[in-house]
Amino acid sequence: MSANLVALWYLTASVCFILALKGLSSPESARRGNVLGIAGMTIAVVTTLAIVAKGRLDLILVAMVIGGMIGAFVSRRVEMTQMPELVAAMHSLVGMAAVLIAVAVVNNPGAFGEHDPLPRGNRFELFVGSFVGAVTFSGSVIAFGKLAGLGKKFRLFSSAPVTFKGQHPLNLLLAIVMIGFGLAFFLAGGKGWTPFIVMLGIAFALGVLIIIPIGGADMPVVISMLNSYSGWAAAGIGFSLNNTMLIIAGSLVGSSGAILSYIMCKAMNRSFFSVILGGFGAAEGTAAAGTADKTVRSGSAEDAAFLLSNAESVVIVPGYGLAVARAQHAVKEMAQKLIAKGVSVRYAIHPVAGRMPGHMNVLLAEAEVPYDQVVEMEDINGEFGNTDVVLVLGANDVVNPLAHQKGSPIYGMPIIEANKARTVLVNKRSMAAGYAGLDNPLFYMDKTMMVFGDAKKVVEDMVKALD
Amino acid sequence: MTGTIDPTVVNLVVFVLAVFVGYHVIWNVTPALHTPLMSVTNAISSVIIVGAVLAAGPSEVDFGSAMGAVAVALASVNVAGGFLVTKRMLEMFKKKPKAEKK
Numbered sequence: 001m002s003a004n005l006v007a008l009w010y011l012t013a014s015v016c017f018i019l020a021l022k023g024l025s026s027p028e029s030a031r032r033g034n035v036l037g038i039a040g041m042t043i044a045v046v047t048t049l050a051i052v053a054k055g056r057l058d059l060i061l062v063a064m065v066i067g068g069m070i071g072a073f074v075s076r077r078v079e080m081t082q083m084p085e086l087v088a089a090m091h092s093l094v095g096m097a098a099v100l101i102a103v104a105v106v107n108n109p110g111a112f113g114e115h116d117p118l119p120r121g122n123r124f125e126l127f128v129g130s131f132v133g134a135v136t137f138s139g140s141v142i143a144f145g146k147l148a149g150l151g152k153k154f155r156l157f158s159s160a161p162v163t164f165k166g167q168h169p170l171n172l173l174l175a176i177v178m179i180g181f182g183l184a185f186f187l188a189g190g191k192g193w194t195p196f197i198v199m200l201g202i203a204f205a206l207g208v209l210i211i212i213p214i215g216g217a218d219m220p221v222v223i224s225m226l227n228s229y230s231g232w233a234a235a236g237i238g239f240s241l242n243n244t245m246l247i248i249a250g251s252l253v254g255s256s257g258a259i260l261s262y263i264m265c266k267a268m269n270r271s272f273f274s275v276i277l278g279g280f281g282a283a284e285g286t287a288a289a290g291t292a293d294k295t296v297r298s299g300s301a302e303d304a305a306f307l308l309s310n311a312e313s314v315v316i317v318p319g320y321g322l323a324v325a326r327a328q329h330a331v332k333e334m335a336q337k338l339i340a341k342g343v344s345v346r347y348a349i350h351p352v353a354g355r356m357p358g359h360m361n362v363l364l365a366e367a368e369v370p371y372d373q374v375v376e377m378e379d380i381n382g383e384f385g386n387t388d389v390v391l392v393l394g395a396n397d398v399v400n401p402l403a404h405q406k407g408s409p410i411y412g413m414p415i416i417e418a419n420k421a422r423t424v425l426v427n428k429r430s431m432a433a434g435y436a437g438l439d440n441p442l443f444y445m446d447k448t449m450m451v452f453g454d455a456k457k458v459v460e461d462m463v464k465a466l467d
Numbered sequence: 468m469t470g471t472i473d474p475t476v477v478n479l480v481v482f483v484l485a486v487f488v489g490y491h492v493i494w495n496v497t498p499a500l501h502t503p504l505m506s507v508t509n510a511i512s513s514v515i516i517v518g519a520v521l522a523a524g525p526s527e528v529d530f531g532s533a534m535g536a537v538a539v540a541l542a543s544v545n546v547a548g549g550f551l552v553t554k555r556m557l558e559m560f561k562k563k564p565k566a567e568k569k
Contacts, residue, residue, distance in 0.1 A: 080559075111521070
């Protein structure tokens with residue numbers, strides 16, 4: 001195949017990828033988009049196989065079949081609550097692949113149609129691609145461990161931030177040393193193995209050190225950020241191989257991850273740098289709220305069911321607690337019962353509900369909640385004044401009215417304005433504070449009734465009471 | 468204005484334009500589909516398999532092409548897993564025929 005033809009096929013594949021992403025603007029077009037994405041990938045892979053047709057196709061095909069089978073197996077088995085772990089694991093694979101390709105380029109630039117020894121311009125690009133890839137790999141492994149709850153066995157994977165004295169200066173020092181070795185690789189006469197390998201080693205260590213201080217609450221940002229890195233790594237490798245396919249696809253993914261990180265940071269009212277510098281979420285579940293002098297009204301699931309069935313409009317605010325308790329199916333059943341009684345039921349979703357962007361929407365979709373009942377925060381906030389009952393399930397900070405109070409630590413954070421509804425029902429396991437470690441005035445309002453207990457148990461009791 | 472354009476400059480042009488396209492396309496994605504967006508971008512970024520195939524390509528197997536083959540396997544996990552799990556999730560967003568309409 002001529003180089004021009006290859007470039008045109010790559011262009012076709014790139015257009016497919018862009019259309020695949022464009023399709024995600026609505027659930028109907030998204031499935032067609034995914035098919036186009038698969039088509040784009042097929043075109044890209046077949047085109048590339050044609051380039052190496054005279055080489056070891058057998059080796060490549062065996063590797064593809066093995067990898068493909070593992071991927072297909074995992075994609076079938078994974079639970080929707082485990083999506084964040086899966087995505088983190090997949091980011092690490094992209095990062096590692098980028099590193100391995102970079103190693104192969106250093107080993108034999110001729111195989112990629114490059115000059116041997118590698119020209120300096122390509123070395124610079126290779127340096128960028130491989131260090132981003134290495135950071136993506138080790139960072140994603142740590143993120144995976146934190147999300148999968150491996151912290152009990154290995155302290156490194158603790159979902160609480162792992163911090164130590166001099167952490168930031170150490171990271172900075174390592175980054176400088178890494179760039180130093182990158183420079184040595186750039187200037188090296190021969191292949192430059194020694195500086196290249198040392199640089200990679202430091203990059204792997206940096207990936208670990210960057211992610212360990214970030215707490216469990218900030219995971220949506222971390223996953224989005226690693227998503228972005230995996231794209232930039234692909235783009236970097238594309239630069240060093242002069243491969244437009246990799247550059248285009250990598251940039252699409254890179255900007256996607258960057259935008260998601262931005263959206264997540266904004267929804268948590270945190271600056272990107274404060275997330276990266278870490279240490280947040282240390283108070284996770286431990287900060288005892290000063291509740292002694294305030295009274296809460298608590299009620300049973302039956303009381304709650306009575307209030308719900310007499311309402312005209314109900315808005316359910318699901319939080320991560322709902323996902324942990326795997327209560328989404330029970331919630332759907334309850335909603336159906338209410339709808340059958342003529343109650344209008346909708347779900348209000350905060351952007352950071354769940355552990356990754358859009359996680360709660362997927363969990364509700366899995367429970368077969370029709371997506372036209374699921375409303376994003378900014379679209380529903382204006383309607384709480386006309387809502388009879390708000391049912392908050394396992395959410396806390398995202399409905400905390402302190403966000404409207406100047407001087408509070410979460411001032412300015414966008415919240416679901418549940419406090420404006422006529423009656424507020426809150427299900428929580430206990431009065432413990434949320435990730436932000438703050439007390440929530442919503443719980444002490446006269447119109448609020450607390451229903452304590454595991455979300456699934458409570459909702460199932462409500463379903464029974466509704467019969 | 469003589470001579471040919473350096474490939475790196477061409478790459479830079481492609482890169483900057485692709486970032487712009489990505490920026491505008493992604494802002495149009497509905498927040499409800501942000502998780503499928505991540506899994507599909509994951510699959511798309513595993514187009515790095517293209518580089519891996521080139522690395523594994525040479526007819527003589529050496530250290531570099533062995534690395535390439537491993538990279539092919541790793542990227543294939545993502546290609547298959549990414550697109551299939553996205554498909555699985557998007558199926559859940561399908562309108563159910565008997566779903567109640569408000």
